[in-house]
Amino acid sequence: MAKDIDNTEEMENIVLVDDEGKEVEFVHLATIDYEDDWFIFVQPVELGDLEDDEMFIFKIESDSEGNDIFVPVEDEDLIEKVYAEFVKEYEHGCDCGCEDCDCEGECDGDCDCGCEDCDCDKD
Numbered sequence: 201m202a203k204d205i206d207n208t209e210e211m212e213n214i215v216l217v218d219d220e221g222k223e224v225e226f227v228h229l230a231t232i233d234y235e236d237d238w239f240i241f242v243q244p245v246e247l248g249d250l251e252d253d254e255m256f257i258f259k260i261e262s263d264s265e266g267n268d269i270f271v272p273v274e275d276e277d278l279i280e281k282v283y284a285e286f287v288k289e290y291e292h293g294c295d296c297g298c299e300d301c302d303c304e305g306e307c308d309g310d311c312d313c314g315c316e317d318c319d320c321d322k323d
Contacts, residue, residue, distance in 0.1 A: 213245060216270065229255055234285045240270060241286055257282055 215223050226242035233239075238260040244250065257279060258270035273279050 214242065216242075226256075230286060230289070231260070232282070232285055232289055234282050239273070239282050239286075257286075
């Protein structure tokens with residue numbers, strides 16, 4: 201098992217089947233909602249030629265039977281937008297949504313917005 205991005209929950213590895221029918225084990229890094237679509241971020245357990253900070257982004261869709269299928273995101277613009285949302289939600293810790301918060305997801309620990317939902321300056 202691996203930890204999720206904020207290290208608060210245990211995450212299970214998932215096994216996906218590639219186009220050639222080969223099973224590949226991935227670490228589930230995150231699942232996010234972006235503009236009413238769901239995206240999953242995964243990294244192969246065996247990195248091979250990948251760097252340890254590289255990951256795959258799939259859009260979660262449904263097949264004709266209602267089962268989840270993971271469709272690779274190939275649109276570079278969409279990849280950048282979804283990745284920016286991932287960074288905002290998982291790497292910087294502030295997602296209070298307060299209008300007075302000026303850290304814009306890149307919190308330095310003292311945004312001073314005063315929002316009770318903000319955890320920027322809490323240990």
